[in-house]
Amino acid sequence: METKLHNFYDFRAYARKKLPRLLFEYIDRGTEDEIALTELRQSLDSVRFVPEVLSGLETVQTDFMFAEKTHALPLVIAPTALAGLVSFDGEVKLARAAERARIPFTISTQSVTPVEHIRAGVPDADLWFQLYVWKNRALTDQLLDRVWASGVTTLVITADTPVSPNREYNLKNGFSIPFRPSIRAGLDVATHPRWFFRVLLPYLRSGGMPSYGHYPQDFRHNVTSSVQSQDLQLENLLNWNDVAELRKKWRGEIIVKGILSVNDAQKARAIGADGIVVSAHGGRNLDIAVTPLDVLGQVVEALNNRLAVFVDSGVRRGSDVLKLLSYGAKAVFIGRAPLWGLAAADEQGADAMIAILAMELQKAMTMLGRVSINDLKNVTRFVSR
Numbered sequence: 001m002e003t004k005l006h007n008f009y010d011f012r013a014y015a016r017k018k019l020p021r022l023l024f025e026y027i028d029r030g031t032e033d034e035i036a037l038t039e040l041r042q043s044l045d046s047v048r049f050v051p052e053v054l055s056g057l058e059t060v061q062t063d064f065m066f067a068e069k070t071h072a073l074p075l076v077i078a079p080t081a082l083a084g085l086v087s088f089d090g091e092v093k094l095a096r097a098a099e100r101a102r103i104p105f106t107i108s109t110q111s112v113t114p115v116e117h118i119r120a121g122v123p124d125a126d127l128w129f130q131l132y133v134w135k136n137r138a139l140t141d142q143l144l145d146r147v148w149a150s151g152v153t154t155l156v157i158t159a160d161t162p163v164s165p166n167r168e169y170n171l172k173n174g175f176s177i178p179f180r181p182s183i184r185a186g187l188d189v190a191t192h193p194r195w196f197f198r199v200l201l202p203y204l205r206s207g208g209m210p211s212y213g214h215y216p217q218d219f220r221h222n223v224t225s226s227v228q229s230q231d232l233q234l235e236n237l238l239n240w241n242d243v244a245e246l247r248k249k250w251r252g253e254i255i256v257k258g259i260l261s262v263n264d265a266q267k268a269r270a271i272g273a274d275g276i277v278v279s280a281h282g283g284r285n286l287d288i289a290v291t292p293l294d295v296l297g298q299v300v301e302a303l304n305n306r307l308a309v310f311v312d313s314g315v316r317r318g319s320d321v322l323k324l325l326s327y328g329a330k331a332v333f334i335g336r337a338p339l340w341g342l343a344a345a346d347e348q349g350a351d352a353m354i355a356i357l358a359m360e361l362q363k364a365m366t367m368l369g370r371v372s373i374n375d376l377k378n379v380t381r382f383v384s385r
């Protein structure tokens with residue numbers, strides 16, 4: 001592996017060289033004027049802590065528990081659509097990296113590789129499944145049956161995407177699903193032959209253009225197909241009653257992802273969710289949304305340990321993880337970080353990116369004189385924003 005890759009930003013820069021621009025920007029960018037994306041950094045950068053010195057700590061504890069399972073680090077790999085385009089079999093590679101780091105991996109409804117295939121590649125991994133409810137509810141139920149049959153018990157229902165976000169750069173770059181070939185996109189791929197040979201070609205050789213792996217057989221078409229069924233459109237009318245229904249049907253844990261208010265957090269609790277993810281979707285959805293850090297403290301306080309509070313968006317350093325944990329989050333979802341790891345140096349890169357975040361977190365905890373995640377909640381903190 002490239003030895004000059006020391007942090008998130010190094011991996012991102014290296015990934016930029018390797019991926020076609022349309023794919024790099026699809027992962028990297030936000031929405032509209034990218035105000036939300038900028039604000040995510042500003043909010044995290046505005047937090048400071050008062051260290052306690054000479055604490056004599058040999059090790060720090062970074063494990064967390066959810067659903068009676070212990071995880072070694074307070075990290076969860078977030079669901080990211082089409083992660084399989086970053087590297088051939090990318091979702092299996094990310095799941096293996098998560099397993100090695102002893103953290104959960106969340107499979108996206110829109111992954112290239114279906115849940116059964118991922119499970120076969122990582123029989124013992126803690127796999128979670130992110131659900132986008134399709135307009136055709138019967139097909140959604142069938143998908144959930146497949147997920148359950150694959151031994152996945154934690155369902156992450158994404159609640160913050162009632163419409164397709166306005167990402168103009170995707171249109172400019174010719175990155176759309178279904179994919180519409182254009183001269184610009186063709187040139188982009190042609191100038192990244194490594195990606196073509198290492199990622200696209202293996203898919204072409206093993207069954208055709210990569211597609212959304214969870215589409216039912218009758219509806220399967222590849223990511224370049226111009227036919228898209230209404231049945232598989234994301235349900236724009238999704239509401240709390242639907243989530244309550246899913247709660248009744250699903251026998252495992254339910255986490256509602258994309259919450260940014262105390263009120264919605266309370267609703268998630270009222271329908272019997274086991275957890276929420278306070279999330280701005282990585283600054284990719286609503287450009288005028290508050291940041292998770294703006295609301296996290298209030299949400300944690302209002303829920304008062306009655307369900308697990310996870311958080312994500314904008315994490316680039318282990319110290320960002322620490323900041324979010326200090327507000328009472330149980331663990332932090334990471335989206336782009338493992339993707340840059342995978343893009344820059346494949347499976348080893350994903351391992352390295354997780355290890356770097358862990359190292360940064362551990363160093364910051366030690367410098368603050370805090371031995372456990374729970375201890376982080378009472379560090380003196382200043383916020384300059």
Ligand SMILES: Cc1cc2nc3c(=O)[nH]c(=O)nc-3n(C[C@H](O)[C@H](O)[C@H](O)COP(=O)(O)O)c2cc1C
Nearest residue numbers: 027078079080081108158281282313314334335336
């Ligand atoms: C390329 C990409 C694809 C994503 N796809 C999904 C998805 O399919 N479902 C979902 O709930 N969130 C999706 N997200 C959002 C992530 O789950 C997560 O909320 C976000 O990436 C966290 O911010 P970070 O990337 O700054 O860590 C995606 C994010 C990225 C970067």
